[in-house]
Amino acid sequence: MTAFDNAIEIKGVTKRYYGFTLDSISFDVPKGCIMGFIGQNGAGKTTTIRSLLHITDIDSGEIRLLGLDHIKDETAVKKRIAVVFDELPFHDVFTAKDMARIFEGMYPEWDNTVYQKYLERFQLPVKKKIGQFSKGMKMKLQIACALSHNAELLIMDEATTGLDPVVRDEILHIFMEYLQNGERSILMSSHITSDLEKIADMVTFIDKGKILLTGYKDEIIEQHGILKCDKEKLAEIDAEDIVSIRLNNFGAEVMVHDRENASYKYRDCVIDPASLDDIMLYYVHRDVKEWS
């Protein structure tokens, strides 16, 4: 087995569609990490995930999963990864028991005991047809299948979207447990930043097919801040410090990408910490600079 430091390595990946380009994106997911992949709808999250899973071919660039080439070593890679999509891709006529029969032949490390434990934990009926499951149950089943073959890398595309907060919390908790041995990694795309704020070690922001930010979540949150000032003071703020400005009736809220530096430079202004949601919002409007 190849030794690797990064579970995912994406270098200069470009994929062109009519009206959209995934523009030479690069980022890594270190081993043992949960990477949150954030962006608004249509930003390129799903295209990136489909590219790295070789669901679609890329135009240029290099992708390595678990230290292996995503195309040349495709079969070897796919035995060691698990994928959860936003919708259950299993046929309605199957039962949870049938899925075990299907997957045990496909994955050499499929463990029926682990699968049973997940089914019991999620309170999923073994013999009920999947077509009769609720959305939450379907997602839980998909996760149970994904976690039962000792996958070293779990890739999720909007897996928690559309689920109620209780189910989401339960699922996030299971992901945390799953990572405990330090050998496993997760790439989790979502536009629900609160989920990622809870569990992600690292985050990558994507917008209009370009990576805007990638790094450790705490560092990113630490570095960014929302500076609050009136419109007169706004003119004094250095353009280099600004990500974008949100105007309101009372003044302006400015996202700064170096909070510490800004707190020295603009001592008479209040700088609040930014959440991932704020960061995404201000970065998305970076081109217009001023928005309301």
Next chain:
Amino acid sequence: MKLYRSLIFRELKLTRKRFLLMLILFILLSLLMLTPIMLGGLSGTSEMNEDLLSIVIFASGVVTLTGGFLAGTNNGLQKADINSGWKRYSFVLPATAKQQALSDLLVKLMLILLFGLLSAAFALVCITVSGINTAAEGFNPVCMMLNTYLGAVCAVMLIDIAYSYILMFANDKNQLKIIGVIAFVGAGVVLRVFDLFPGMNNDEKSAKDGALISQEMVNKFETVLYSEKTLLCISAVFVVICILFFLAMWRSHERREP
């Protein structure tokens, strides 16, 4: 081996209902065809013998032909996989395109074998019930049955290959609908074009003008149908079509989304 067991289990489980319907249809047709033979065979009169032979040949032919059509026809799996999202999901599974295509072929062969055996069993029952001595009548039921069966299977499998190839371009439900409409219109256009060729359209010729197919043609057809050489040729064609089917399915599983 374990992998193929999983793939085949999935395919059989998904196509179970369709298979059962086909089986019921086949059994009903067989019973329907068997009734006059049983009645004729039980009557035991010598005048009936010649008619009975024709009935046996006709009944076996119809049942075998139906069996061949049912066995060779598309099992709807590709369409179901596109609708459920499994097609996309299959790209992230460790099973290679070649392994999936081989499992598709194995399931198809299993079905062909099953309906082949059922058709053979029907022919055997017909001959036994009617009490016809096939050797004395100079009639080789095995050859006739296999030629008819494999011929039907090959014809339907060819259509299935074309259909599967078209379906390959659909990635989701919406594309499936668009492709379905295009294929439907395309088939209509092809039929219309064929109709324009001289000799293809015999609508103006009525039964009053005499037999559409001459006795000479019928005899020729019978000779071809009972010939062992035909069996050899059809078997070779069947092998080629199986290879083509495998290649079409392989390409279908291998093709990535645009």
